[in-house]
Amino acid sequence: MRFVPLTVCLTLMAMAAASVTAAPWSRFKTNTASKTKNSRQEASSSPFLEEQELGPYLIRSEFPLRDVHELVQDLGELQQDLEETLRLECQPRAIQIHLFQSKRSYDDYLRIRVPEGVNRQALYVPGTDAGRVYAYRQRELDIDVRHETTHALLHTALPYVPIWIDEGLAEYFEMPAALRAKNHPHRKELRDAIRYQRWRPNLKGLESKRKLMDMNGKDYRDSWGIVHFLLHGPVEARQGLDQYFEEILSGEPPTPLSQTLRKRIPDLDQAIVDHLK
C-alpha cells in the first residue's frame, strides 16, 4: 500500500486527528489557520509557483506538484514508515520542503540564505521554527527529497543522531518503500566490494566521524550496509539498535554500537559480511 492516493492520505489524517487511538500520522495535523497565514507572508516574496500542506510538511515548488505527485504521496507515508521501522516516535512541528526547477534556481535561492548548500545536490537545514529541505528537479529528485526529509524526521525523534547512522538511515529511507530492503545500489556495490576487494566493515571507523565533511562516498555506502544489517540481520542486531536508541533518548551518551553489538554477536564483522554478500 505504498502509493496511497493523496486524497485518501488526507482523509485518514483528518479522521485520525479526532481519534484517541490515532495512528502516528495524526500527530501531524497542524494549525491550518496560523500556518496558512505564515505561508501567505512568505509566499508573497517567494519564487514558488505552488504550495501544498501535507501533514507536517509545507511543500513549496517552482513547478506544478502534479509533476511529482508520486513523491508527494510518498512523503505522506514516510514518517509512518520510519516510525514503524525504527520503533521511534517523530514529533515534527513543521518541515518545509523547497523544490526548485533547476540547479541554477536552487543555487540562486540558497546563495543568500544557506551559502554552504550551494555546492550540494540537496540539503536539510535544521531550525528552531522549522526544518527545511532544499532540492532541485533532476532525475533523482524523489530520492534526494526522501533522503533529506528522513534527516528532518529523524532529528525530531532523537535528541542526537550520530552522523554515520544519520546518513545510513537517510540512505536507507531514500528509496521508495517497496525497493528499500533489496534494491538500493549500495547493495550491489557492497556485494562487489566483498567479492573483489575482501571488504570488511569498520563500524568503529564510522563512529569516529564527527562532521558531514568527514564522510566520503564509501562511508555512505558502508553506513547503509550497517543499517541494513541492523534492520534486516539477526535479531541480536535489531535488539542492539533498539538499545542504542533507548540510550540516546535517555539523554546519556550512548555506548557505541561497535561495543554493544560485539557483545551480542561475537564474530560481528563476519556476520555483517555474511548478511550483505
Ligand SMILES: [Zn+2]
Ligand atoms: Zn544525508
